[in-house]
Amino acid sequence: MKIGVRSTDNWMRRWNFPHVIGAIDGKHVACKAPANTGSDYYNYKGFFSIILLAVVTSDYKFMWIDVSGKGSTSDAHLYNASVLREALEKNDIVGFPQPDPIPGDTEDVPYFLVGDNAFALRTYMMKPYSNKEMTRKQRIFNYRLSRARRVVENAFGILANRFQVLLSTMLHEADTVRLLVKTCVILHNLMRSRYPVMQNRLVDVSDQMEWWCLVPGVPA
Secondary structure, X not given: OOOOHHHHXXXXXXXXOOOEEEEEEEEEEEEOOOOOOOOOOEOOOOOEEEEEEEEEOOOOOEEEEEEEEEOOOOHHHHHHOOHHHHHHHOOOOOOOOOOEEXXXXXXXXXXEEEOOOOOOOEOOEEOOOOOOOOOHHHHHHHHHHHHHHHHHHHHHHHHHXXXXXXXXXXXXXXXXXXXXXXXXXXXXXXXXXXXXXOOOHHHHHHHHHHHHOOOOOOOO
């Protein structure tokens, strides 16, 4: 996974959240129950699956994926066992920006992924406030972070609607399902890059309309 400063600037320009390098989340891809695996592939939603754990860019491209997870595994457990977490811990990712000030400030701030409450808070992982009674500033922060993190959910939606085999229960062996998912992701990125008009227009138009709306806490 390679990261450039330009990609982080796009998060600020499009989603009003600075210093983001990507949004991370997991998606269950349904498959038949693999033989002799018990409940390993049975997820909390009530079906058998493999897990696509992904980091996406601000424009819905996949920059890193892991499809090794079994349905019963949590996103956090899969992430904690991944080479991505190890690389982030060791600061061993090519092009990972060094801390610098966010707009309007002078104090250096690290760059980070944005995730939900399943992930542990780290200097390289930002998550929402979880306390019940939040201040107005905390609510605004959670709103902005949620809006940025939603990009990964939208990317999953675009991927599945483009390759609708991902919406069905695949009757293949688990390793074949993993290969199919990887193939879909590669083709998705290719189409986003080479054929920009072939986008999920409903998602894109929705995001563009929201981008033009006033965001709480942002001066008009």
